[in-house]
Amino acid sequence: MKQIAIVGAGTMGLGIAHIMAQYELKVSLIDLSEEILIESKKIISTNIDRQIRKGVIKDEQKKYILSNILFTKELKESVENADLIIEAVHENFELKKKIIRDLDSMCKGDVIISSNTSSLSISSLADKTLYPERIIGMHFMNPVPVMPLVEIVVGSTTSEKTIDQTKSLATKINKIPLVVKDSPGFVSNRILLPMINEAIETLSQGVADVYSIDQIMKLGMGHPMGPLRLADLIGLDVCLSVLKVLENGFGDKKYSPNQLLVRMVEKGNLGYKTKRGFYGYDKDVKNPYPIKFYI
Numbered sequence: 348m349k350q351i352a353i354v355g356a357g358t359m360g361l362g363i364a365h366i367m368a369q370y371e372l373k374v375s376l377i378d379l380s381e382e383i384l385i386e387s388k389k390i391i392s393t394n395i396d397r398q399i400r401k402g403v404i405k406d407e408q409k410k411y412i413l414s415n416i417l418f419t420k421e422l423k424e425s426v427e428n429a430d431l432i433i434e435a436v437h438e439n440f441e442l443k444k445k446i447i448r449d450l451d452s453m454c455k456g457d458v459i460i461s462s463n464t465s466s467l468s469i470s471s472l473a474d475k476t477l478y479p480e481r482i483i484g485m486h487f488m489n490p491v492p493v494m495p496l497v498e499i500v501v502g503s504t505t506s507e508k509t510i511d512q513t514k515s516l517a518t519k520i521n522k523i524p525l526v527v528k529d530s531p532g533f534v535s536n537r538i539l540l541p542m543i544n545e546a547i548e549t550l551s552q553g554v555a556d557v558y559s560i561d562q563i564m565k566l567g568m569g570h571p572m573g574p575l576r577l578a579d580l581i582g583l584d585v586c587l588s589v590l591k592v593l594e595n596g597f598g599d600k601k602y603s604p605n606q607l608l609v610r611m612v613e614k615g616n617l618g619y620k621t622k623r624g625f626y627g628y629d630k631d632v633k634n635p636y637p638i639k640f641y642i
């Protein structure tokens with residue numbers, strides 16, 4: 348595989364583009380507006396600078412990585428010759444389904460179409476497409492350039508060839524692919540999101556504040572980041588969507604999203620990407636301050 352198209356240049360799409368370009372693949376990164384694409388390029392550039400400071404890559408690689416990425420609004424011409432397409436738009440079933448169906452008829456027959464969905468059914472996304480055997484889940488972790496895992500999600504119609512090619516691409520970009528069955532939240536989010544929801548419930552009940560909850564999980568359980576800070580990093584809208592998928596998929600109220608989470612999303616406080624969630628990021632992005640919740 349040489350030519351990659353990524354649909355959606357948000358948090359995940361730009362991270363996936365960055366890592367693909369770093370490993371010598373040509374990438375088209377597609378989004379709806381110039382403003383979003385300019386912002387994405389800025390963020391990738393900052394993230395490359397961080398890698399240079401940490402000694403992960405050399406100074407001179409920056410230009411090369413950026414030159415491997417075409418930032419574009421043109422979907423059709425970007426996907427026509429792609430070997431792999433990764434959709435990384437919002438976690439919304441109807442939107443993803445429409446994009447995958449459109450792509451299915453736009454690109455060549457042997458392309459692999461993958462979804463970076465955090466929780467939605469790959470089998471349902473593949474349903475009624477022209478070539479359901481080429482549709483697969485590639486669930487990258489955030490931040491993509493740093494996290495080694497790609498959860499490879501196999502739908503009911505995904506072919507062995509698609510699985511093998513996807514795994515070898517993941518290995519080429521220095522990730523570790525682990526194959527899981529198509530089930531709500533897969534493995535990662537089925538286990539992670541109930542923990543985040545419980546942390547929010549604990550906060551809502553006034554058991555402890557944001558700082559203490561996160562520190563307890565860091566210092567006591569060895570987690571590199573507390574669950575509330577992690578929720579901010581993932582995006583509270585994404586957390587809410589995944590919990591709804593788990594609740595509906597398993598028909599079990601134990602996954603019901605906490606009401607504080609619902610209210611925060613309604614207010615547009617989505618975490619790091621909006622500069623406010625369980626922490627405020629408006630003063631110093633690297634040292635966000637915990638928000639005081641009056642329960």
Ligand SMILES: NC(=O)c1ccc[n+]([C@@H]2O[C@H](COP(=O)([O-])OP(=O)(O)OC[C@H]3O[C@@H](n4cnc5c(N)ncnc54)[C@H](O)[C@@H]3O)[C@@H](O)[C@H]2O)c1
Nearest residue numbers: 355356357358359378379435436437438463464465489581
């Ligand atoms: N944020 C995380 O930590 C995380 C981790 C793993 C997987 N995911 C999954 O990755 C996907 C993307 O999440 P995100 O956090 O990057 O979202 P995001 O909101 O940061 O970005 C989504 C992008 O998709 C673009 N988009 C929407 N419709 C489009 C269209 N028709 N054509 C082109 N672009 C379009 C939007 O303009 C936006 O820039 C979701 O499915 C999410 O569940 C997220």
